[in-house]
Amino acid sequence: MVTELPHSRQFQVRNHDHRTGPKPQFYEKYFVQTLDHFNYNSMGNGTYEQRYLITDEHWKVGYGPIFFYTGNEGDIWEFALNSGFIMELAVQQRALVIFAEHRYYGKSLPFGQDSFNIPEIGLLTVEQALADYAVMITELKKQLGASACPVIVFGGSYGGMLSVYMRLRYSNIVAGALAASAPILSTAGMGESKQFFQDVTMDFEKIAPLCTSVIREGFQRLQELAQAKDYGRIQSAFSLCKIPTSQKDIHQLNGFLRNAFTLMAMLDYPYSTHFMGNMPANPVEVACNTMLSGSDLLHALKDTAGIVYNSTGALTCFDLYSLYVECADPTGCGLGFNSLAWDYQACTEIEMCFESNNVSDMFPAMPFTERNREQYCSKRWGVIPRSGWLKTQFWGDDLSAASNIIFSNGDLDPWANGGVRKTLSSSLIAINIPEGAHHLDLREANDADPASVIKARQMESDTIAQWIKMERQRYR
Amino acid sequence: MVTELPHSRQFQVRNHDHRTGPKPQFYEKYFVQTLDHFNYNSMGNGTYEQRYLITDEHWKVGYGPIFFYTGNEGDIWEFALNSGFIMELAVQQRALVIFAEHRYYGKSLPFGQDSFNIPEIGLLTVEQALADYAVMITELKKQLGASACPVIVFGGSYGGMLSVYMRLRYSNIVAGALAASAPILSTAGMGESKQFFQDVTMDFEKIAPLCTSVIREGFQRLQELAQAKDYGRIQSAFSLCKIPTSQKDIHQLNGFLRNAFTLMAMLDYPYSTHFMGNMPANPVEVACNTMLSGSDLLHALKDTAGIVYNSTGALTCFDLYSLYVECADPTGCGLGFNSLAWDYQACTEIEMCFESNNVSDMFPAMPFTERNREQYCSKRWGVIPRSGWLKTQFWGDDLSAASNIIFSNGDLDPWANGGVRKTLSSSLIAINIPEGAHHLDLREANDADPASVIKARQMESDTIAQWIKMERQRYR
Secondary structure, three states: OOOOOOOHHHHHHHOOOOOOOOOOOOEEEEEEEEOOOOOOOOOOOOEEEEEEEEEOOOOOOOOOOEEEEEOOOOOHHHHHOOOHHHHHHHHHHOOEEEEEOOOOOOOOOOOHHHHHOOOHHHHOOHHHHHHHHHHHHHHHHHHOOOOOOOEEEEEEOHHHHHHHHHHHHOOOOOOEEEEEOOOOOHHHOOOOOOHHHHHHHHHHHHHOHHHHHHHHHHHHHHHHHHHOOOHHHHHHHHOEOOOOOOHHHHHHHHHHHHHHHHHHHHOOOOOOEOOOOOEOOOHHHHHHHHHHHOOOHHHHHHHHHHHHHOOOOOOOOEOHHHHOOOOOOOOOOOOOHHHHHHHHHHHOOOOOOOOEOOOOOOOOOEOOOHHHHHHHHHHHHOOOOOOOHHHHHHOOOOOOOOOOEEEEEEOOOOOHHHOOOOOOEOOEEEEEEOOOOOOHHHOOOOOOOOHHHHHHHHHHHHHHHHHHHHHHHHHO | OOOOOOOHHHHHHHOOOOOOOOOOOOEEEEEEEEOOOOOOOOOOOOEEEEEEEEEOOOOOOOOOOEEEEEOOOOOHHHHHOOOHHHHHHHHHHOOEEEEEOOOOOOOOOOOHHHHHOOOHHHHOOHHHHHHHHHHHHHHHHHHOOOOOOOEEEEEEOHHHHHHHHHHHHOOOOOOEEEEEOOOOOHHHOOOOOOHHHHHHHHHHHHHOHHHHHHHHHHHHHHHHHHHOOOHHHHHHHHOEOOOOOOHHHHHHHHHHHHHHHHHHHHOOOOOOEOOOOOEOOOHHHHHHHHHHHOOOHHHHHHHHHHHHHOOOOOOOOEOHHHHOOOOOOOOOOOOOHHHHHHHHHHHOOOOOOOOEOOOOOOOOOEOOOHHHHHHHHHHHHOOOOOOOHHHHHHOOOOOOOOOOEEEEEEOOOOOHHHOOOOOOEOOEEEEEEOOOOOOHHHOOOOOOOOHHHHHHHHHHHHHHHHHHHHHHHHHO
C-alpha cells in the first residue's frame, strides 16, 4: 500500500527542521512484547523488542488522554514525523502521545534478519499487531500511572484500518478512533477491481482532460515500441540503466511508471512533502504540466516518473527493478524490508485485487485476478490467501454495533472510495475532504491547507474532545 | 471446569427417551475448518473436520433465525441433549438450530490422537475456537440460503463465555447472546481465590448448618488418620481399590472428595439428570441426608462421594486416579480427552486460581497459587500462563461498548459469582435465578422447575424475540 522511495528515510528522520508546527520530542523506546499471542507452544513462545516513540511533553500527568498511533507498514518515525495534527491535538488536550511500530517493520523485527524467512514470517498478521497494541497500551498505562486516562487511537491508511479494528476489538481499551484514509472495504474484498486506478486517473483528468489523453498516448507509444521489440529506443527514451530484453521487462517498466502516477495522486498535497520520498507541491498538476510541455511523449513520461523517482536529480539512469518492486499489492509494496512484509500481508489477510484495464483508467491493462494472486502467493510464500477472512474478522461494512469512529477520506485519494464515505450513526462519522489527498488531515497545519481540511480537522478535534469527556464520565 | 463422569456419555447419547420436551432430531455433520486462523505458515496450514449437529425441523427456511450453540469443553451431544430450552425457543421462533463442537473436544480433534502432543495442542485457544464458529456460521449461512437470518448464540458455562465473546468480537455475525452461568470475570483473573469453594459450601450450609459441620468433621477425621499414617483404615473407610501410601495419595483423595461436593452443588437440579454423569434430584439435599444419617463419619463421606462416582452401584471400590484427575483447574478437568484439553486451556488463557482454605469453606486447605499454576503448566505443557490476557482480550468487566447479551446465573451455582450479576444497560441484562444451579435455564422445561427459572426463561425468550425483530429491521 505504501511505496517508500530510496534515500528518503534517512533524510526524513535527521532533518525535520522544515516543520513549522510543534516539534515532537519523542523518546525512542522498546517494549518487550509477546511474540505469538495466539499459540503458547509455537516457536513464538518468547518475546521480541517492539519499538515505540513516546512524548509526555504536553501531558497532564495521570489525567490527560493518551493518543496512540497504530503504526502501519513502515518505519514508525516516518509516521510520527508526518502526523503533526496529532501533536497539535495533544497540546490542546494535554495528551501523552505514543507512536507504536508495527511488528515486522522498521526496527521491530521479531527474528532480526530472519524475520522474512518461512516460517518466521508467519507471525505477521493483523491480529498479532492488534494484540501487540492492546498489550502495550494496557502495560504502559500501568507503568505510567495512566489507568484513568482515555485512549484515542489514530492511524492513516492501513494504520487507519488498524485504528478501526482496535476500537472494534478492544473497546475496553480504546475509547475512539480517528481512521484517516482507511480502505477497510476494498481491502476486505468488498471493492471493485477497477476502482483504484480509475480514481488515480480521475485526479489527472481533473487537472485537464488533455493530461490523461497524453498519458494514455505515451503508454500506447511505449506499447508500440515494445511490440516492435525496439528495446534500444525504449532504453534511451526512459534512461534505463539496463536495456530491456523481454516482455517481462516491459511489464516491469509499465508497473514502474504506473506507480509514479499512483504516488503523485496519493500524495497530491498542496505543499512539498517528504513523506514516502520527496514530492513537490501539487504533484499531479506538476505531472500534467510536465506531460503537456514535453515535445516527445516518451521523454515526457520519463520526466514525469522522474518527479517521483529522481526528485534530487541524482540518478543518471533508472534501475527498474530496484526502484519499483512488483508484489501482491498492485498499488506497490515499497522497498527494502517493507516490501517483503507488506507483500506477505497482501498475500494473506489484506485483499488487494486492483487492476488497470486501459478502459476506465489511463494505464496499460495489467490484470491481477484472485487467481493471479493465489499463484503468486503460493509460490512466493507458500500461502493461499483466504478470501473473505478480513470481512468475517473485522466486520466489513456491517458496523452497526460499533461506535466512536471517524472515517476521514480525501476526494483526491485513490484509496478513499475503498473506505467508509457515509456517516452511519451519530458515533460512526464519515468526514470527506474534497481537496484532500491521502490522510492530509493527519498532517500538521500548513498555510497552503485548503479550507476543507481545516474544517475536517476542527470536526475531528471536536469529536475527539467529546469522546474524551464521555470516557472520563465513565471512569468516575 | 466440567467433570465428566465415567460411563455417562454413551448412556446419554443412546438413551434420551427420558426427555419429555421436543426431541431434537439432529443431523451429525462435519465442517471442513481452517486449522490455524492466525498463522498462514504454521503446521496448521490445512484443515480439520469439525463436528456439528444441525436440525431444520422447526426452521422457516430462509427466514427463521439461527440458534447457534457455541460448544464448550466436551462432546457436543452432551450439550445438545441437555439444552432443551433452545429447542423450545426454536419451535416458537421457527429457528434453525446448530450445536457446534469445540476444537480438541469430542470428535473434533484436529490431529486425531496426536492432538494432545506438543506442539499440536498449541492450536487450542479461545481465539481459534471463536474464529471456527465465525467461519462456520458465515459459510453455513451461504450454503443454506440463510444470509438474512439473524443469528443468536447460546452457551452454558465456558460455552456461555464463548457466546459473550462471539457477540463482542463478531457483532457483524451475531445479533445477541444468551450466556448462561458464564464466569467471565473469575476466569479472567478478576475473582477471589476463595469464592468458588465458599459458594459450594454455602449450598450445603443452606440445607442445614449441621451438614457443613459434619462434612468439615469428616475431612478432619481423614486428616487425623493421614497424619497417623493409618492408611489401612483410610482404604477400608473409603473403599479404595489401592491402599494410599503417601501424602500425595491423601491429597488425591481430598481432591476426589471435594470434587464430589462441587459437582453436587453445580448440578443441584430439582430432578434427576444425566448431564456429566447421573445425579439424583436435589443432590445437595441427598448429600446432606447421607452425611447426617451415617453413624460413621468416614463412611458417610464415602457414601456421599458415591452419589457422584457410583450412582449405579456398579463400582466395588474407588480407583482415585481414574475417577478424578487433578489438573490446572481446581474445580476439575473431567476425564479422558476432555481432561487433557481443558487442562491445557486452564494452563494458558483461562485463569482458575480457586483454592479451598478450610476457613471460608468446609474443605481441607488445598492452596493453588498463581505460582503453583505456573510451575505445573510449565512442567506439563511447556507453557507459562499469561495473567491478564483474557481480561485484555475479552474486556473483563469493561463492557460499556457491548450490547445484546443476557448473563444468566443461578444462586445455587458456585460459578455464579464469577460472572456478571448486575444489569449493566438496557441491552446487557443480568438475570439471577435464586433456585437455579449451573445453567438450569438452558435445560428443557420440567414439572419440578422452580418458579424463578420459569420466569427467567420467559425473560430470555422475550429479549431474544426482541433482538431478532431488531436484527430483521436492520437487514431490511
